């Protein structure tokens with residue numbers, strides 16, 4: 001009997017930086033939870049046809065200890081109830097920060113991501129996370145550009161782990177400020193590896209100039225920085241990130257014991 005020939009099954013092609021031959025190592029957090037958020041993909045490998053994708057820095061999941069440290073710092077400074085607040089990861093990658101946020105009691109945890117392959121991984125990870133019963137709130141991932149993302153009503157916390165360069169950071173920040181123009185007190189911005197901090201300073205300064213020309217009895221909201229400083233990695237994350245980055249064949253990135261972070265609020 002002649003059986004129909006079937007093409008040999010090929011494993012799907014991984015993005016550069018996610019294969020063992022590229023020096024990929026699994027982060028122990030992924031190993032512990034059965035998800036896949038590890039790997040380093042340089043920005044040049046994340047071009048998928050959008051005008052903003054040439055400004056992508058890289059994909060790399062935030063160190064869980066840095067995420068938790070920054071959230072704990074924010075909660076000391078910001079007392080609005082978490083169950084009314086939406087968490088949004090701006091440049092969500094494979095979803096590590098959204099999964100971590102979903103354990104904390106937010107109203108919902110959202111992620112917006114430009115690269116289609118990364119967002120597919122994020123959705124797979126969310127399914128695993130929900131099945132394991134770890135999500136305490138709804139999780140959603142939106143495919144597309146962070147600058148065009150429509151913020152939901154109610155208090156929001158936008159989380160950024162150095163997703164893009166200066167041009168897109170300025171566009172994103174101006175879009176956020178416009179969206180919250182009449183919603184002072186409803187936006188917090190948590191920024192890890194805050195390379196584009198000067199964009200925030202410039203936008204704040206230009207808003208102050210506009211505001212000082214207006215009615216002093218009707219102050220306009222502006223950006224206020226509540227925190228600026230290092231957040232330490234745990235020893236487990238320090239070791240893991242060091243091993244992962246040192247294993248990269250081109251040695252392009254290095255890891256430090258901490259991440260420089262800042263916390264901004266939109267206040268009147």
Ligand SMILES: C[S@@+](CC[C@H](N)C(=O)[O-])C[C@H]1O[C@@H](n2cnc3c(N)ncnc32)[C@H](O)[C@@H]1O
Pocket residue numbers: 046052055056057058059060061062089090091092093094095096097112113114115118144145146147160161162163164168
């Ligand atoms: C350093 S990774 C951070 C991943 C995730 N936030 C985390 O902490 O695990 C930055 C991510 O931002 C995404 N990104 C960059 N520019 C973007 C844009 N304009 N819109 C949406 N996502 C973007 C990249 O594709 C990348 O996945």
